[in-house]
Amino acid sequence: MTDGGETVWLPYPPNRVPGLPTGLSYAGRDGSAALPGDPxxxxxxxxxxVLTAPGTRAGEQAA
Structure with missing residues (x-):
């Protein structure tokens, strides 16, 4: 999905993210393929x- 304007790379295909604002250009980038455009x-x-275990914060390990 592209609308022009500033470029936004998302970790998912843009059609999987509801409610994205208009006026921006979106590209999905999951890291497994070539870059979707010029960085x-x-x-x-x-x-x-980042999914964490209950009671922990990102970067911490569950006890």
């Missing part, structure tokens, strides 16, 4: 969601 054009890079 110099990217203004926002959204990282993958």
């Amino acid at each position: 110099g054009d990217v203004r926002f890079l959204v990282g993958e969601r």
